[in-house]
Structures are given as C-alpha cells and as structure tokens.
Amino acid sequence: MNHKDIEKKWQKKWEEKIPSEGEKLYCLTMFPYPSGDIHVGHWYNFAPADVYARFKRMQGYRVFFPIGFDAFGLPAENAAIKRGIHPETWTYENIERMREQLKSMGCIYDWSSEIVTCDPGYYKWTQWIFLELFKAGLAYRKRVPANFCPSCRTVLANEQVVEGKCERCDSQVEQKEIEQWLLNIRNYAEELVSSLDDLDWPEKTKTMQKNWVGKSEGAIIEFTVAGRSLPVFTTRPDTIFGATYLVLSPEHPLLSEIKSEAENPAEIEDYIAESRMKTELERISETKEKTGVYVKGVTGMNPLTGEELPVFVADYVLMHYGTGAVMAVPAHDLRDYEFAKKHDMPIKRVISSKEDLPFEGEGETIHSGDFSGMPSEEARKRITDHLEKSKLGERKVNYKLRDWLVSRQRYWGAPIPIVYCKHCIKEKDKKTFIEGEEHAILPDENLPVLLPWVDDFNPSEEGKSPLSRNRHFKEAMCPRCGEKAERETDTLDTFVCSSWYYLRYADPHNEESFADKKKIKEWLPVDVYIGGAEHTVMHLLYSRFFTKALRDMGHLRFSEPFLKLRHQGVILGPDGRKMSKSKGNVVDPDKEIEKHGADAVRMYLCFMGPYDQGGVWSPSGIMGVKRFLDRVYKTEVKKDNNKEIDGLLHRTIKKVGEDIERMHFNTAISSMMTFLNEVSFMGVDQMRLFLLLLAPFAPHFAEEMWHNMNFKGSVHDAFFPQHDEELAKEEKVTMVLQVNGKVRAKVEVDAGISERKAKKIALKETEKWTEGKEVKKVIVVGNNLVNIVCVE
C-alpha cells in the first residue's frame, strides 16, 4: 500500500468531521510555540495523545481535542531581530507552516476552535483577566529587586532563572530594582498545595509543585534588639534555648536604625554595600563561605530566657523569606553551625542525640528550663503555646513561593492594560511614582489595548520596553478624567497567555466574554492533559492559580483545570544525545513521513517504549512497525471465522483496550503483533475487528483497508471492539510444575482444572525429582503453577 496516496486523501475527508454525541471528554495536549517547524518532540506529544483521543471517541465519548498556538514570546523577537522580519510576520508564517505539518499527522483536531494567543481577539481576554486580577487586588505594581537578563534585556520570573542564569539564553542574571507588575500567587499557596492530593497527576509532578510552594509550619517569635522588636521565624521553637545569637539580613529595615547605635557603623555599612553588589550567582556559589559582621555594642534578647544575645548582619539570611532575621541555633542548624564556627560563637546543645553536632533531627530536649526532658515535638508545641499565651510569639505558616512577576520589557507580548494619570489622584487610588511624580494606577477597560505595529522592537540597554519609545502608544487619555495620561509600556509574560487558553478553547470566538458560562460548563475542566514534564512548576502552577482566582471572582465553578495529567518523555537523536542542529542529529519528521508514512511514524513513536520515558530514535526500529503494517495488508482473509483465532483475537482486544487506557501504547502494539504472528489468515469479521484495534494507531491505513474490504462507513465512526468474555476464555492452559521453586516440567491442562486434580498431575509428573524425598507441602496457584516442597 502506498502511504503517500492514501494519507492525503483521508486527511481531506476527516476535516469535515464534527464531534458526535456521548459523554464529554476534554482531551488536551499542551499547545505548541510556533517556532518554525514541527519536530519529533511535538510528534511525540501529539501522536500518542491522538491515539488516545481517537480511542476514546471510538468508545463513544464526545471527545474535544483542540489545538492552537502559544504565539507571543521572546523567540519570535530574537529570530525577527536576527533576520529582520517583524515578529508578527514571522509568527504567522510559522503558524501557517505548522498547521500543514500538524495536519499531516492525521490527528482529529477540531480546527474550528483553534486559538492563537497573539490574535487581538484572544489577548483582549488575557488583558481582561489581568484587570479582573487587578481589581481583586491580585495584581499589583511594586518596586522589587527583580531578575534581569542583560542579554534578553528584560526581567524574568523566579521560575525562569535556573542556577542564576536565564533559562532561555544562559546569561548570568542580574538583580535590578525596578517597578514591576506582580500577581499575588502567594495568596493561593495553601490551596495550591492542599488540593494537589485529589488530582490524578504523576506523583513526581505533585511533589515538585509541593516543594516549589515550600510550605513550612513554625512560629514567629518576638526577639528584641536594642530595645526594638525583632520578629523571627523558626520551624524549631523547641530549640529556642539553644539560640546563641541573632542574625539580620543585610536588607533588613531595622539595620538603618541600629547601625547608628553600633560602635562599628562603617563596617556594617560596607558589608551591606558589598552584599548588595553580589549577584544571585555569587551568593549561590558562596553557600559554604558564610560571611557576616558583628554589630558591636548592640545586644538582642531572647524573650523566653531573658538572655542577652550578640547581633550579626550576614547575607546567608534572606530578606524575602520569613521576617528577614533569624535566631541562630548553631547546635541544631547546619548554616548557623558553620557561621558560629567561623565567628567563634558559642554552640549550645538542647536536643539530645547520639549524633554529632550540628544535629537537625528530633530528640529529647535538654538544658531547656521547664521544657527539658520531653520529645522535641512536644516541646515545640508547648513552647509555642507558652509564647502565644505570653504574647511573645504566634504560630505561623510560611511558603517559599514568591509572587509571580509578570511584566516584561519586550515588544512581542500582550500590552498591560493600565494607564497612569497624575491629574486625578483620589484618596483610595493605588499609586505609583514615575520619575518622582505621583500617578494614579488606572485600569484601561477599553479592550483590547492593541499592540502597535512598530519597526523598532529592539530592547533598550537600560531595560525599558521598546513600546516606551512609541509616543503614539505611550500617550493615552486618562479613562477617568480624560486628561493626558501615560500608558504602561511593559507587556505580559507569555505564561499569562497560556494560563487560561484551555478555557478559551471552549468558546474561541466569543466577543462578549472570555468564554460563555454554558460552554465552559459543557467542556471544562480538562479531563486528560498531556505535555512535557518541563512545565511542572511554571505553566501548570500558574494555570492552577488562574483557575482558582477566576473561581473566586465568580467566573468558574471548579478549582482545578487539569484532572488527569500525563507527561511524555523526551526523544533523543539516533546517537543517544538530545537533538540539536549543531550536533547534526535532528530527525526531521517531514522526511520520515515521506519515507515511511504518517502511520508508521505514529506507530513507531508509540512502540518505542513507555510513553513517559521517551527514548532514542532508531532509524531501523521504525522498520518493525512498517513490516507489521505490510503483513496486515497481505494477510489472507477467509469468509468464515476460525474459532481458535477468535479466542486469540478477543484476548488481544482485551489487552489492547486496557493498554491504551493506561497509555501503555507500546504493549498494545506488541499484543497486536503477537496476534498477527500467531495467525496465517483471518475471517472477514476478525479482520474487521482487527482493523478497529489498529484504527487509533494507523488511522489512514486502517481506513483504507476498511474501504478495500467494503465495510460500511468510516472505520473511525465504528465502536472500538469490546472483547467477548466467552470467546476470550482459554480452554487449555500451560501449567508450570516446580519442585522446591525450580521449574521442572510444563503440562497442558484444562483451564478449569480442580486443585485436587492439578496436585495429582503435578505429583505424578515430577516423580523423577521427588523420588526418595518427603513431600512436605504442595502449593497450587490457580491453574498455572504448582510448587512441590520436599526435603531429603
């Protein structure tokens, strides 16, 4: 069969399809970034997902399987700058090409609901959601130390910084204090952790999200420094008797006050300046070297013991976590221990244990006044109770998660729909200072705020958006007073666009709302979501946050966007390394289709190994599935069904159905291969059923065969076969006979053999090995194994 002729033909016919009736099933793959060409990685995401979607549709589900493009973002600009094409032109040209390539895969995408995030019709609603968040107090503008990538010339979210470097271009990220837009994802920290449990997600992904949010329970305790209050967060109040000094972060606001009271203000000042100079990377690389200076002449006090404590400034204490200050317990905290060793501070053990210091585990309290001699867990509770009663502290839960910085100083993104007005400031207004002047922050509800076509989209040196140079765009009318005002010129991080796209699919052309409530109810939440594991802490966390925020604002009635999540693995080049142009090991799917056909490529991707594991693309491996399809094509078809083949076939049907459901595509295919290897012909009905099994994997091939056989309608409109329990039953089975756990013989027996009979046969057949020995025990396992235990 010539795949080239048949694939185009069927793809054209299928495009006319519309979803049928049945229980809804929203099946989604993470939408692609229009980078230029569809690569094997896309295929590995989309093809097996399509197998699943087709399978579910054949089972009678009303499957919704949309596709779109995550079209804003830096690569468009970078590529455009390099080649002198406008990002918009570049993006839409790529989309055009990718659409054709996607169609060549033979997926059952519903193209009528396609979305492109850089279309004004889409980003209008991205902007609208941003304003909803703003009005709900979940989007705010603040001067914060931000991660700035000098090469991309924009700030980055914490999630986009990997080991102190920009995840995109690998440049070393700098810290810059700039006014930025942030989303208050921290408000949802607790729920983002607690509601993970009910989701059918890979455990690993859940754990990673939990760790990223980083919940820890402890207490805030009121220490004092030079008579002023210094709250400190700790997860170990039980070690408070072991606190031997206090440490403030260099950015701590209290420092400016106590500095002047210290005997060494210059030294402190120098240290603060020095640590401010350090980049994120330097701080990280110095994790072992704990620097800091002693604040001479200033003492702190332990509220529980009344003990006087020396005070330090050290940058191992971070301003953005807890209260920016810690009680140092060197005996029971590794970092405090290292610092104490270096600066000769006393180390006081308060938890007994056989282990050496620093000991961070649990044990019995010692040298802890009234709280001595109890398990540390109990001490933790009692000490906290005592502190709360005496108003010296309170229980507190802290999260590592930081708010999400969403403004980008780049061109190719959704404009932030905000206007700054200096004329109409009111008491209740949210305000900001632009070049020293006070401005009210006002939402521009005249949406969409269109991204203007500009020719100069190069980012500026000082990290200002290219839009800030566009006077036309920047100059706006105040939506409240009508006076001249200034428009925000930063754009939104693309992750904002992709945090809600799964909602838009339900109603992609709606101009009145982001999606009609009825349509949302009809399709959402997403039942099965398939995509790469690299999105664990960004896209997936942000989307969950958006869903919860939109729910609380009354727009949604569910709390989690993706009920079931599966990750596909990574496909490596034939040399076993990650595919990249520079290594010359890129497999071009277009060429593979040309050579072997879309069906063979789809099937090979499914067959190569467990779906979540990925693997090495083997040019010879694909021949296996190709040969298999050829053998199906050549199989002799007889008029009547053979009963024995029926048995084999129905067992295969059972296995294939179960395996696709579990997304074990590789074993589903191997069962079909095994079946074909065991038969030399099939009856017409048997071939009909077999083609149905094959249909999700090799849709064009199965359709062509289906028509050649003169079966009715489309193979894809038929129901996926249900196995017949009676036919699937085996009459004879192989029973394995063991003596002392060693396989000694195999016998054919009736499937329904009784335990007594099995025992009898087994004893007789193994006489050779049990001769002269005493049989102590005979274990019969169903009809497939008997183990005879005997001794000399």
Add this chain to the structure above:
RNA sequence: GCCGGGAUGAUGAAACUGGUAAACAUGCGGCACUCAAAAUGCCGUGGGCCCUGCCCUUGUGGGUUCGAGUCCCACUCCCGGCACCA
C-alpha cells in the same frame, strides 16, 4: 546536602496485584527465493558446562517467603528537580 525516579540480553524493552524472566521489536548469524542484490519468508540468538540434560542469570550484598526483577534493610552508579527558604 535534600527530595523524587531508575538500573533486566548486543539494543529499545515486556513481566499490572510476589508465581514459567527476557513477550514484542531492532540488530546479528544461517537458510530459502534470485544470475545477483534489495525486499520478503523460515530458523537460530542471555551466559556456562561433563550439552537427550543440568547449573547460573534482572546494579552489589544481605533478609522475608514454598517461591523475589517485583517486598524489606544496607550500599554503588545513573537521571531529573530543589538548593543558605531558618
């Protein structure tokens, strides 16, 4: 350092709840067809030995069990994530 996940033939792997380890496929070897090659088909393919048969074998060492790739303990290596989060 902490948290996950993994290690099975030459290779990708299979074995769901403990019950025949290596299904299926690639590769390799042999044979058939062919003038020849490709394609296709058939056979063989974990290791060892005193080869009709027996012994060993799922990263290493121990344990539980009639029986362990699967469960428990300790260790080695590989991959992914986090990383001064008090």
